Amino acid sequence: MKFKWVVLSSIFTIFTLLTGCEPLMVLDPKGPQAKTQADDIILSIILMSVIVIVVFAMLVYMLIKFRASKQSKDYEPPHIKGSLLVEAVCVGIPVLIVIFLSVMSVKSNYEVESTPKGYENKKPLIIYASSSNWKWHFSYPEENIETVNYLYIPTDRPIEFKLYSYGPITSFWIPQLGGQKYAMSDMVNTLHLAADVPGEFMGRNANFSGKGFAENTFNVEAMPKDEFEEWVEEVKETAKPLTEEKFDELLKPGHLGQSTYTGTHLGFMPPPEGEHGGHNHSSNDSEKASANDSNESETEAHQNH
Amino acid sequence: MDFFSRFAVPHPSPAIYASMVAIGLTVIAVIAGLTYFKKWGYLWREWLTTVDHKRIGIMYLISALIMLFRGGADAIMMRAQLAVPENKLLDAQHYNEIFSTHGVVMIIFMAMPFIMALMNFVVPLQIGARDVAFPRLNALSFWLFFAGAMLLNISFVVGGSPDAGWTSYFPLAGNEFSESVGTNYYMFALQISGLGTLMTGINMITTILKMRAPGMTMMKMPMFTWSSLVANIIIVFAFPVLTVALLMGTMDRLFATNFFTTSNGGMDMLWANLFWVWGHPEVYILILPAFGIYSEIISTFSKRNLYGYKSMVGSMVIISLLSFLVWTHHFFTMGQGALTNSIFSITTMAIAVPTGVKIFNWLFTLWKGKIVITTPMLYSILFLPTFTIGGVTGVMLAMSAADYQYHNTMFLVAHFHMVIIPGVVFAMLAGLTYYWPKMFGFMLNEKIGKIAAWVISISTLVAFMPMFFSGLDGQARRMYTYSESTGFGIWNMISFIGAFGMAIGFALIVYNIYYSTRYASRDIGSDPWDARSLEWATHNPVPEYNFAIIPQVESSEGLWDAKKKGHVLFKGDYEKIHMPNNSGVPFIMGAIFFAWGFSFVFGLWIPGILTTIGIFVCMALRSFEKDHGRYISVKEIEETETKMRGAK
Numbered sequence: 001m002k003f004k005w006v007v008l009s010s011i012f013t014i015f016t017l018l019t020g021c022e023p024l025m026v027l028d029p030k031g032p033q034a035k036t037q038a039d040d041i042i043l044s045i046i047l048m049s050v051i052v053i054v055v056f057a058m059l060v061y062m063l064i065k066f067r068a069s070k071q072s073k074d075y076e077p078p079h080i081k082g083s084l085l086v087e088a089v090c091v092g093i094p095v096l097i098v099i100f101l102s103v104m105s106v107k108s109n110y111e112v113e114s115t116p117k118g119y120e121n122k123k124p125l126i127i128y129a130s131s132s133n134w135k136w137h138f139s140y141p142e143e144n145i146e147t148v149n150y151l152y153i154p155t156d157r158p159i160e161f162k163l164y165s166y167g168p169i170t171s172f173w174i175p176q177l178g179g180q181k182y183a184m185s186d187m188v189n190t191l192h193l194a195a196d197v198p199g200e201f202m203g204r205n206a207n208f209s210g211k212g213f214a215e216n217t218f219n220v221e222a223m224p225k226d227e228f229e230e231w232v233e234e235v236k237e238t239a240k241p242l243t244e245e246k247f248d249e250l251l252k253p254g255h256l257g258q259s260t261y262t263g264t265h266l267g268f269m270p271p272p273e274g275e276h277g278g279h280n281h282s283s284n285d286s287e288k289a290s291a292n293d294s295n296e297s298e299t300e301a302h303q304n305h
Numbered sequence: 306m307d308f309f310s311r312f313a314v315p316h317p318s319p320a321i322y323a324s325m326v327a328i329g330l331t332v333i334a335v336i337a338g339l340t341y342f343k344k345w346g347y348l349w350r351e352w353l354t355t356v357d358h359k360r361i362g363i364m365y366l367i368s369a370l371i372m373l374f375r376g377g378a379d380a381i382m383m384r385a386q387l388a389v390p391e392n393k394l395l396d397a398q399h400y401n402e403i404f405s406t407h408g409v410v411m412i413i414f415m416a417m418p419f420i421m422a423l424m425n426f427v428v429p430l431q432i433g434a435r436d437v438a439f440p441r442l443n444a445l446s447f448w449l450f451f452a453g454a455m456l457l458n459i460s461f462v463v464g465g466s467p468d469a470g471w472t473s474y475f476p477l478a479g480n481e482f483s484e485s486v487g488t489n490y491y492m493f494a495l496q497i498s499g500l501g502t503l504m505t506g507i508n509m510i511t512t513i514l515k516m517r518a519p520g521m522t523m524m525k526m527p528m529f530t531w532s533s534l535v536a537n538i539i540i541v542f543a544f545p546v547l548t549v550a551l552l553m554g555t556m557d558r559l560f561a562t563n564f565f566t567t568s569n570g571g572m573d574m575l576w577a578n579l580f581w582v583w584g585h586p587e588v589y590i591l592i593l594p595a596f597g598i599y600s601e602i603i604s605t606f607s608k609r610n611l612y613g614y615k616s617m618v619g620s621m622v623i624i625s626l627l628s629f630l631v632w633t634h635h636f637f638t639m640g641q642g643a644l645t646n647s648i649f650s651i652t653t654m655a656i657a658v659p660t661g662v663k664i665f666n667w668l669f670t671l672w673k674g675k676i677v678i679t680t681p682m683l684y685s686i687l688f689l690p691t692f693t694i695g696g697v698t699g700v701m702l703a704m705s706a707a708d709y710q711y712h713n714t715m716f717l718v719a720h721f722h723m724v725i726i727p728g729v730v731f732a733m734l735a736g737l738t739y740y741w742p743k744m745f746g747f748m749l750n751e752k753i754g755k756i757a758a759w760v761i762s763i764s765t766l767v768a769f770m771p772m773f774f775s776g777l778d779g780q781a782r783r784m785y786t787y788s789e790s791t792g793f794g795i796w797n798m799i800s801f802i803g804a805f806g807m808a809i810g811f812a813l814i815v816y817n818i819y820y821s822t823r824y825a826s827r828d829i830g831s832d833p834w835d836a837r838s839l840e841w842a843t844h845n846p847v848p849e850y851n852f853a854i855i856p857q858v859e860s861s862e863g864l865w866d867a868k869k870k871g872h873v874l875f876k877g878d879y880e881k882i883h884m885p886n887n888s889g890v891p892f893i894m895g896a897i898f899f900a901w902g903f904s905f906v907f908g909l910w911i912p913g914i915l916t917t918i919g920i921f922v923c924m925a926l927r928s929f930e931k932d933h934g935r936y937i938s939v940k941e942i943e944e945t946e947t948k949m950r951g952a953k
């Protein structure tokens with residue numbers, strides 16, 4: 001498979017050159033999920049370019065060869081019904097391509113819906129990410145702290161985001177760590193991400209949610225484990241506690257800067273899961289995932305319904 | 306009162322005041338002009354009350370062109386706003402209203418009437434019929450579409466435009482987060498025009514199944530007729546879903562039900578599902594007739610029969626079935642899990658196969674042909690590679706895991722514009738140029754037409770290719786601004802230039818219409834393109850009764866065989882022809898529906914009830930009416946035919 005990598009990296013270089021110096025964000029992954037997706041994207045670009053080139057070449061050939069101005073006056077185009085062989089080829093090859101891509105797609109989808117590759121044996125860090133017009137609240141139940149509009153995560157540890165929203169549907173997206181998923185007000189979605197390397201990444205709401213949508217962003221900083229733990233300790237020592245009144249205030253529509261609190265809103269304002277959920281259409285695998293979680297009760301919800 | 310608090314000028318900006326003045330002045334000018342030239346009677350008798358499918362087609366066409374400019378103006382404003390980082394041209398609310406109306410106007414009030422125009426005008430001619438099956442219902446369909454379009458278009462001066470996107474996802478579109486009446490307008494405008502579309506669907510299916518000329522079996526129908534049949538069958542299955550979804554949304558907004566609002570057990574995903582169960586088939590309602598147009602044009606100007614007729618028909622039928630099985634690809638990211646996503650990923654990619662078959666069939670139609678590049682043919686040739694780019698990026702989007710990265714980004718916007726503009730808009734412009742002589746009796750200028758085609762297609766690439774890159778670089782769609790540091794500036798600047806180029810291209814088309822109306826020769830015969838199917842077997846422009854004698858055919862290319870093999874199309878003598886009478890009722894019902902929609906948008910219950918009664922009164926009156934139409938005598942036919950032949 002050496003050849004594949006030569007092709008992949010040369011395409012990658014072309015993209016890099018095309019965009020000046022910085023690579024396009026999605027094609028510059030910093031975690032296993034984003035990597036899976038970037039590989040899929042590049043491979044499909046290559047395959048699809050081949051198709052475009054074939055169509056293009058055929059079109060040019062036909063136009064050059066069969067232009068009326070190049071033909072004798074009395075040429076009469078024949079009546080052609082179509083040939084089984086030609087049509088079999090025109091169906092067969094696309095079918096093969098579609099089968100190939102389907103296999104890839106299914107495989108990758110199961111990958112990005114489960115614990116990141118290489119992180120299977122590590123205990124995931126659970127972060128509740130909830131959006132409110134037009135802010136993001138990040139609760140770390142394990143650490144018992146909460147932040148607004150910024151996110152610190154440790155590298156080398158799988159992160160399980162629990163997504164929901166106070167209001168319109170939003171979509172939680174950190175392009176360099178992996179693709180997005182919706183946060184909705186009546187259910188909790190799970191997104192599995194992980195960061196391989198330390199760094200600062202852009203995060204945003206990608207789903208239109210009204211006036212403040214464009215600025216509905218957050219900063220993500222991935223850092224080594226000890227740095228992360230230091231930060232948690234520091235927050236615990238310095239930040240104010242998150243009270244119910246304070247949180248109600250934060251929920252009001254509008255933009256806010258970044259802030260940090262001890263405690264989380266999960267206690268007095270439980271997320272829409274388990275008995276607090278509106279409905280449940282989550283998949284088998286997020287069920288499996290939640291069954292593993294100690295503080296989860298989604299399976300219960302199913303029995304209730 | 307609630308009404309007045311919502312009736313304020315929506316968005317106090319100079320641009321809106323200026324548009325209000327402009328609208329006022331235009332209305333006054335039109336009224337004055339009609340009065341001065343004493344055209345009121347003519348307008349009423351010949352157009353507003355017409356039930357002639359050709360005139361209805363032309364009215365659809367004019368509306369679609371006007372809406373193209375309305376939607377285009379919105380597009381230019383959006384691109385101008387995004388051309389540089391942190392632009393202050395528009396604010397967030399204004400931008401949101403603009404992209405929402407742009408989407409609605411382009412899909413519902415531009416692309417739909419454009420295909421309706423061509424279907425109305427061409428299908429009866431192509432199958433050798435005198436009119437559609439229900440001419441009066443056809444007029445009603447048009448006026449319902451028109452009422453809906455006008456309702457949406459006044460929204461930006463009276464009360465505020467919809468601002469939740471053309472997809473209008475709840476809960477954002479609910480009262481809590483969209484307080485203005487904008488979304489009410491959306492609900493009623495789509496509802497009213499949607500009812501019209503549903504009626505057209507039934508009308509067209511009946512026409513095609515019941516009114517074909519003798520000898521035209523199903524497998525001898527011209528390809529545009531086939532594509533219209535399939536599209537209308539999709540309409541009949543898809544539009545009721547929209548009707549119900551809009552009704553539920555309306556109830557949520559006006560009567561505080563909780564179908565989609567998440568308090569009290571409503572389900573926001575239910576809206577997304579219902580919307581796309583209609584929305585995905587909707588794109589095939591648009592694209593299949595466009596494919597039909599391309600098939601006609603490519604075969605005409607290759608001077609060859611369409612390659613693989615049967616597989617063309619088969620692929621359309623397969624596409625129509627699959628189009629109902631893929632709606633979830635619009636929200637792979639909603640958390641339905643890998644299994645569901647995988648299924649919809651595969652069904653979506655499967656559509657690429659029949660679509661590919663069509664592309665190869667067109668390519669093979671060129672093979673061994675004698676290709677003449679006219680303006681319609683130029684659009685068709687430019688369509689092939691451009692649409693292929695749009696199509697293959699669709700396959701990329703269908704890979705669900707990768708779609709987590711494309712979803713809601715400019716990549717998606719690039720994809721669907723690269724599909725819909727070459728696919729639908731080019732086809733419509735090609736069809737417009739191709740059928741123009743049939744409609745108006747003269748040809749559009751070829752030179753200006755070709756320049757416009759080149760300008761539009763190159764500009765399309767310039768406008769939309771950069772979005773693939775900015776999407777992969779993390780630019781979400783529907784952002785009204787972005788900061789310098791994101792680096793999106795350069796892509797958006799190029800896009801703006803492309804959008805500007807497209808505007809120039811469309812302006813060239815308008816100029817072409819003006820120029821050709823003034824200078825083009827009226828002496829073009831009945832078959833200026835040396836075409837193949839029946840619509841070219843009658844005069845230009847087409848007389849009221851379409852064909853003096855109903856043609857008899859033996860293949861899908863009746864006219865071609867008449868020309869080459871000496872088949873006789875018109876056998877027998879003139880007989881008197883039965884035609885339906887004009888009627889003012891469809892127009893009046895359209896007007897009442899407009900008032901009805903307006904009343905409910907603002908929650909004006911009394912006018913709402915009165916107009917509801919008015920609608921039922923119209924229907925009741927119709928059921929008691931005894932109008933059996935009239936006959937055109939043999940003498941009249943002879944006179945018309947002689948005159949038409951003389952004009953040749």
Ligand code: HEM
Binds near residue numbers: 411
């Ligand atoms: C004339 C050239 C056009 C330009 C420059 C243009 C540009 C745009 C832009 C900038 C957006 C907003 C993207 C975003 O921020 O999400 C947009 C959205 C859209 N456009 Fe166009 N457009 C054009 C033509 C068309 C046509 C011909 C159609 C359909 C037949 C169309 C259908 C749509 C739809 C459905 C949306 C989505 C609206 C939404 O997000 O709610 N556009 N277009």
Ligand SMILES: [Cu+2]
Binds near residue numbers: 184
């Ligand atoms: Cu949900």
Ligand SMILES: [Cu+2]
Binds near residue numbers: 584585631632634635
């Ligand atoms: Cu779709």
